[in-house]
Structures are given as C-alpha cells and as structure tokens.
Amino acid sequence: MATVAIAVTDGMLHFELSLAYEVFGPPADAVKVPWYEVAVCGPEGVRIGNFRLSPDHGLDRLRHADTVIVPGWSDIDVDPPTELVDAVREAHEAGARVASLCTGAFVLAAAGLLDGKRATTHWAHTRELAARYPKVDVDPDVLYLDNGRVLTSAGKAAAMDLxxxxVRLDHGSSVANAVARRLVVPPHRDGGQSQYVTTPVPSPAHHPLAELFPWILARLDQPLTVEDLARQARMSSRHLGRHFKSATGTTPLQWLLTQRLRRAQELLEISDDSVDTIAEATGMGTATTLRRHFNRTVGVPPDTYRRTFRA
Incomplete structure (x- = not known):
C-alpha cells in the first residue's frame, strides 16, 4: 500500500489540505484496487485558519512516504518554516514524489526542488515566485505541471486536477474517473489548459455549449469537424472557438482529441478489445493514428498502458 503524506504546518490553506485528504483518503465504492494510506504530518497543534489540527505524525514521517503533498501556503510574504522546507527536501532525497498545491510551490522552491524546472502556482502569485526564485521556470498559464517526481499545480480547482x-498515474483513468464521480468534479482537465478559464464546469442553464459537450461525448466514434460542432451548436466556427476557449481553456479540436484519448484509456483498462477496435470506437481511425497520439500524450504505447493497468 502506497503512503501519501500531507505536510502541514501553521499557515497552510485548509481548502487544499481538505481536498488532498478527500482524494487520497477513503476511496469510492467503485474503486477495487489497493488504495493509499494517508498520513497527516506536522508539528503538534497546527493552526490552519480558524482551526486547530493535531497531525498523526511529525514532519520526520515525510521521508518514509511514497508521495508527499504540500498544500497551499497562506502568507507568501514570509519564508516557509525551515523545518518544513528541510523535511520536504529530505523526503525527495529519500525517493518520494513531491507535489505542491497552489502556493505550496513556494515551499518546494525554497527546498531547491524546482531549480531548473518548469513550475506553476496560483496565477496571482506567479510573478512573486519567479522574482524570489529566479532559477525556477515559472509558467503562469497552466493548471499543473508534472516533472516526474516533482509536480506543481495552480490554485483551488487546479489542485484537484493535479x-x-x-491517481490516474498510479491506478489508471477509470479509477481516477470513479474518484472524480464521487467528488462530483470533472475528471478530464489536462495540465496544459489555461488557468484563465471563466467557466471550468459549464452549467446546463447558463453556458451556450452545455448541450454540445454531452453530444460530442456520445459521438466520439465519429469523424467530427469544427464545422460539425459549430452546426450542432448553431453558431459560427469562430464564435464556437471563442466559447470553447472561455469554457475549457483550449480549442475545440484539442478538447475533442483529449476526450478521444481519455476514452481510449478507459477501453484499454476495462475491455479486451484490440487496439484497432478501440481506434475505431474513439474516432481515431486506425491503430497507427491512435498509437501516435497516445504515445505522444500519455507517454507510453497503448499496449504498455493496458499491461500496466490491467495487472
């Protein structure tokens, strides 16, 4: 059983802390894989906002974790506690994967874990992060960044995405989707999407594309074009593109490709269909096309992905 240690100390943001515990804590009923053991680690009597928290373990427990989560830091005008920075650095040196949520990136930067790497944080604090830590390549316009054993996210909802x-890296797409359904959040936002999204989860009653999204998802096996989507939405292609950028932070075709690949991941996990059959079912046309996009986006070929998450 993999251990996820959530590092806490005075001044942490309770939203990101609670969010991490919800994701890595008790799993959804639909999850049938060995789950995480969560350890909340910090000094005794931590104050988080108006709350007092008694961690289960001290910060020295971080070095024994498989994954360390550093929630958002409330006061970026002061340096994070030395004991927290040292504990996070030691955990990484011991082999842990370390992920920051929101302004938790300032802790990782202080530990030197972001030197020479792309990193992000809440858009309102990206300039300060770049100014204070010039060795960090700060990207203000993404939801999250994955550098292997060091990951960073933007604020609030982007922390959930990370x-x-x-979970998707560890257990596959279908398990991550099951967790997302339990938490009633969308499972499909990729890290490269913009932080500047006005409507991350369109409301059926208020967004002009709300009816288009389920229409597309029901037709992933079909060769859809931007013109097809615009016609269904009853608007021009240019108008469609503006609404898509506002709602998802990306273009219609890029969003469509992402959904096709997500569906391919699920089918690889839950079915015995051949790659050719899955390519047809997801509108990718041929196995060659699916393999090219899958390998470029997911990082491994479809067959390798299936062996990993069917094991």
Missing part, C-alpha cells in the same frame, strides 16, 4: 492526475 490530485486526480496522480
């Missing part, structure tokens, strides 16, 4: 990304 946590679900970690």
């Amino acid at each position: 946590c679900l990304h970690i």
Whole structure:
C-alpha cells in the first residue's frame, strides 16, 4: 500500500489540505484496487485558519512516504518554516514524489526542488515566485505541471486536477474517473489548459455549449469537424472557438482529441478489445493514428498502458 503524506504546518490553506485528504483518503465504492494510506504530518497543534489540527505524525514521517503533498501556503510574504522546507527536501532525497498545491510551490522552491524546472502556482502569485526564485521556470498559464517526481499545480480547482492526475498515474483513468464521480468534479482537465478559464464546469442553464459537450461525448466514434460542432451548436466556427476557449481553456479540436484519448484509456483498462477496435470506437481511425497520439500524450504505447493497468 502506497503512503501519501500531507505536510502541514501553521499557515497552510485548509481548502487544499481538505481536498488532498478527500482524494487520497477513503476511496469510492467503485474503486477495487489497493488504495493509499494517508498520513497527516506536522508539528503538534497546527493552526490552519480558524482551526486547530493535531497531525498523526511529525514532519520526520515525510521521508518514509511514497508521495508527499504540500498544500497551499497562506502568507507568501514570509519564508516557509525551515523545518518544513528541510523535511520536504529530505523526503525527495529519500525517493518520494513531491507535489505542491497552489502556493505550496513556494515551499518546494525554497527546498531547491524546482531549480531548473518548469513550475506553476496560483496565477496571482506567479510573478512573486519567479522574482524570489529566479532559477525556477515559472509558467503562469497552466493548471499543473508534472516533472516526474516533482509536480506543481495552480490554485483551488487546479489542485484537484493535479490530485486526480496522480491517481490516474498510479491506478489508471477509470479509477481516477470513479474518484472524480464521487467528488462530483470533472475528471478530464489536462495540465496544459489555461488557468484563465471563466467557466471550468459549464452549467446546463447558463453556458451556450452545455448541450454540445454531452453530444460530442456520445459521438466520439465519429469523424467530427469544427464545422460539425459549430452546426450542432448553431453558431459560427469562430464564435464556437471563442466559447470553447472561455469554457475549457483550449480549442475545440484539442478538447475533442483529449476526450478521444481519455476514452481510449478507459477501453484499454476495462475491455479486451484490440487496439484497432478501440481506434475505431474513439474516432481515431486506425491503430497507427491512435498509437501516435497516445504515445505522444500519455507517454507510453497503448499496449504498455493496458499491461500496466490491467495487472
């Protein structure tokens, strides 16, 4: 059983802390895989906002974890506690994967874990992160970044996206989707999407594309074009593109490709269909096309992905 240690100390943001515990804590009923053991680690009597928290373990427990989560830091005008920075650095040196949520990136930067790497944080604090830590390549316009054993996310909802990304890496797309359904959040936002999204989860009553999204998802096996989507949405292609950028932070075709690949991941996990059959079912046309996009986006070929998450 893999251990996820959540590092806490005075001044942590309770939203990101609670969010991490919800994702990595008790699993959804649909999850049938060995789950995480969560350890909340910090000094005794931590104050988080108006609350007092009694961690289960001290910060020295971080070095024994498989994954360390550093929630958001409330006061970026002061340096994070030395004991927290040292504990996070030691955990990484011991082999842990370390992920920051929101302004937790300042802790990782202080530990030197972001030197020479792309990193992000809440858009309102990216300039300060770049100014204070010039060795960090700060990207202000992404939801999260994965550098292997060091990951960073933007604020609030993007922290959820990163946590679900970690679950997807460890257990596959179908398990991550099950966790997302339990938490009633969308499972499909990729890290490269923009932080500047006005409507991350369109409301059926208020967003002009709300009816288009389920229409597309029901037709992933079909060769859809931007013109097809615009016609269904009853608007021009240019108008469609503006609404898509506002709602998802990306273009219609990129969003469509992402959904096709997500569906391919699920089918690889839950079915015995051949790669050719899955390519047809997801609108990718041929196995060659699916393999090219899958390998470029997911990082491994479809067959390797299936062996990993069917084991």
